[in-house]
Amino acid sequence: MDQVYEIPEEPSVDPISSLEEDVIRGANPRFTFPFGILFSTFLYCGEAASALYMVRIYRKNSETYWMTYTFSFFMFSSIMVQLTLIFVHRDLAKDKPLSLFMHLILLGPVIRCLEAMIKYLTLWKKEGQEEPYVSLTRKKMLINGEEVLIEWEVGHSVRTLAMHRNAYKRMSQIQAFLGSVPQLTYQLYVTLVSAEIPLGRAVLMVFSLISVTYGATLCNMLAIQIKYDEYKIRLGLLEVLCITIWRTLEITSRLVILVLFSATLKLKAVPFLLLNFLIILFEPWVKFWRSGAQMPNNIEKNFSRVGTLVVLISVTVLYAGINFSCWSALQLKLADRDLVDKGQNWGHMGLHYSVRLVENVIMVLVFKFFGVKVLLNYCHSLIALQLIIAYLISIVFMLLFFQYLHPLRSLFTHNIVDYLHCVCCHRHSRGRVENLEPSFDAETRQSIV
Numbered sequence: 453m454d455q456v457y458e459i460p461e462e463p464s465v466d467p468i469s470s471l472e473e474d475v476i477r478g479a480n481p482r483f484t485f486p487f488g489i490l491f492s493t494f495l496y497c498g499e500a501a502s503a504l505y506m507v508r509i510y511r512k513n514s515e516t517y518w519m520t521y522t523f524s525f526f527m528f529s530s531i532m533v534q535l536t537l538i539f540v541h542r543d544l545a546k547d548k549p550l551s552l553f554m555h556l557i558l559l560g561p562v563i564r565c566l567e568a569m570i571k572y573l574t575l576w577k578k579e580g581q582e583e584p585y586v587s588l589t590r591k592k593m594l595i596n597g598e599e600v601l602i603e604w605e606v607g608h609s610v611r612t613l614a615m616h617r618n619a620y621k622r623m624s625q626i627q628a629f630l631g632s633v634p635q636l637t638y639q640l641y642v643t644l645v646s647a648e649i650p651l652g653r654a655v656l657m658v659f660s661l662i663s664v665t666y667g668a669t670l671c672n673m674l675a676i677q678i679k680y681d682e683y684k685i686r687l688g689l690l691e692v693l694c695i696t697i698w699r700t701l702e703i704t705s706r707l708v709i710l711v712l713f714s715a716t717l718k719l720k721a722v723p724f725l726l727l728n729f730l731i732i733l734f735e736p737w738v739k740f741w742r743s744g745a746q747m748p749n750n751i752e753k754n755f756s757r758v759g760t761l762v763v764l765i766s767v768t769v770l771y772a773g774i775n776f777s778c779w780s781a782l783q784l785k786l787a788d789r790d791l792v793d794k795g796q797n798w799g800h801m802g803l804h805y806s807v808r809l810v811e812n813v814i815m816v817l818v819f820k821f822f823g824v825k826v827l828l829n830y831c832h833s834l835i836a837l838q839l840i841i842a843y844l845i846s847i848v849f850m851l852l853f854f855q856y857l858h859p860l861r862s863l864f865t866h867n868i869v870d871y872l873h874c875v876c877c878h879r880h881s882r883g884r885v886e887n888l889e890p891s892f893d894a895e896t897r898q899s900i901v
Contacts, residue, residue, distance in 0.1 A: 483575045483610050486568050492620045493565040495663045496533065496627060500526060500558070502656035503635065509652055521638055529631020532766075534560045536626050539763075540619040561623065568616040575609050587611065591684040594862065602684070621670050628667020629773040633707070636660035640711040661704070668699035668778055675781035679794045680860055691857045694849055701846035702778050705839050706812065712835070713815035716823045728811070733772040736784040745787035767791055779804050779850075796864060805847055812843055 503526040510519035534555040537543075541564075543551055554563040590603045606614075639657050643649045672695050677685055714721045747760060764786055774780040783793040783800045816836040823832050854861070 483572065483613055486572055486613065486617065489565055489568045489616060489620045491666070492624045492627075493561050495624070495659060495666065496561045499627070499632065499635070499656065499659040499663055500530065502652060502659055505652050506639075506656055509650070518642055522635070525631055525635040525638065529627050529635075530558045532626045532630050533623050534558060535766075536623050537561065537564055537619055540615070540622060561620075564616065564619065568613060568620075571609060571613050571616070575613065578609075592682050593684045594860065621674060624663070624670055625667045625674075625774075626770065628664045629770060629777065632660040632663040632667070633703075633773065633777050636664060637707050637710055640707065641714055644711060644715045664703050664777070665696065665700050668703060668774075669695050671774060671778075672699070672781050676859065678782065678790070678792055679796075680863070681794075683860060685859055687859055691853070691859065694853045694857050698846050698849035698853060699778060701842050701849070705842040705846065706777055706808070709812050709815050709819075709839050709843075712819040712823065712839075716819045729772055729776055732775045733768060736768055736771065736786050740786040743787055747786075764791075775804065779808075805850075809843065809847075813840060816840060 503522055507519050507523045507526070510516075510522060537560050538552075538555060541551075543555075551560070551563055551567075554560050587606050587608075588603055589606045590601060593600050593602055636657055639653055639660070643653060643657075669692065673685075673687060676687075710725070714725070717724075747757065747764070768784065768786075771780055771782075771784045779801060783795075783797050784791060785793040816839055820832045820836045858864075
């Protein structure tokens with residue numbers, strides 16, 4: 453599992469303090485306030501409280517099916533969040549009964565947030581003092597277009613705080629795609645069918661939408677960090693804003709299309725959606741089986757084959773959940789120890805968005821021609837057009853990010869413009885050859901005459 457440490461925004465580079473010829477000694481890392489941990493905990497508690505409130509309302513109104521599905525989505529994501537935090541922190545091998553008890557009552561993120569805050573306050577009080585236990589971390593950085601290898605000293609407390617941040621990043625993705633996506637989709641469906649939106653349900657949908665957007669944005673950041681693990685990645689405000697707009701448009705348009713399609717066909721839509729999800733779920737396993745590789749046995753220390761299999765199944769379920777609603781930004785590779793393909797995979801990205809665009813167009817057309825007018829008091833054609841345009845705009849922001857805003861775009865062997873240029877040149881050269889063939893035949897005839 454990759455580890456990301458807090459490193460100064462503008463590391464000071466001192467050639468005199470070089471440890472080796474090509475290694476430059478950087479400034480010691482700074483610790484920052486854990487805003488991400490607080491925000492993830494707030495989203496978890498807010499979504500859990502609003503979901504339980506809606507369960508109570510549905511039960512009071514004798515709406516059994518709505519209550520059951522709402523509670524099931526909440527419980528599944530909450531349990532997966534607890535298991536994720538336990539796995540990252542390796543609590544099963546430690547003597548921490550209070551933490552395990554808090555995880556049993558589904559309040560693990562709260563106690564972890566308190567631990568991170570205590571660790572931050574401890575570092576803040578000891579600021580300026582040297583820690584007795586330090587380790588060295590080396591990362592490559594691109595400074596003025598040149599690749600530089602920099603080495604930092606990372607203290608034990610800073611490393612522990614960084615581990616908390618990494619755990620909450622993964623927790624946010626689990627919560628977003630295994631809990632918030634199905635919860636948001638189902639609550640939108642209930643709102644569409646019931647033609648009313650009470651305050652409690654609106655709050656739940658807002659928390660779910662924020663959680664999904666935040667999780668998708670983190671998915672892009674973690675994908676970049678995993679692919680370029682040797683480099684120190686720095687994303688600016690413009691890059692984060694572009695990713696957020698891209699992911700928000702992509703996810704909202706996709707989920708609204710799924711809801712309208714499901715509300716139109718009712719139970720007839722279930723086989724199509726289930727088949728779609730199962731194809732994504734079993735795709736990595738089919739590739740793994742066809743490759744003939746053996747199951748990786750070094751994912752984590754002291755893991756049996758059963759434990760490794762459980763981890764692989766959990767990862768593939770998360771991978772399928774992400775790709776069902778948006779692009780995962782990574783391609784799963786079960787035969788590798790890192791479980792991901794670290795290549796750029798332009799073909800995988802193009803295939804995903806092409807298939808999703810065709811699916812969205814088909815589902816929108818089904819809604820337009822077979823949608824019941826009672827569901828919405830608006831023009832179906834206008835709704836369908838707006839949803840497709842929103843999805844296309846998200847693709848434009850995605851292309852904009854990879855072409856101009858990717859932090860390591862200088863390492864790409866090919867980019868978006870190169871690909872389009874090659875396609876256009878290929879078509880132009882082929883058309884030019886076809887145009888030259890008739891003139892060549894005419895000249896041949898003239899020479900013969």
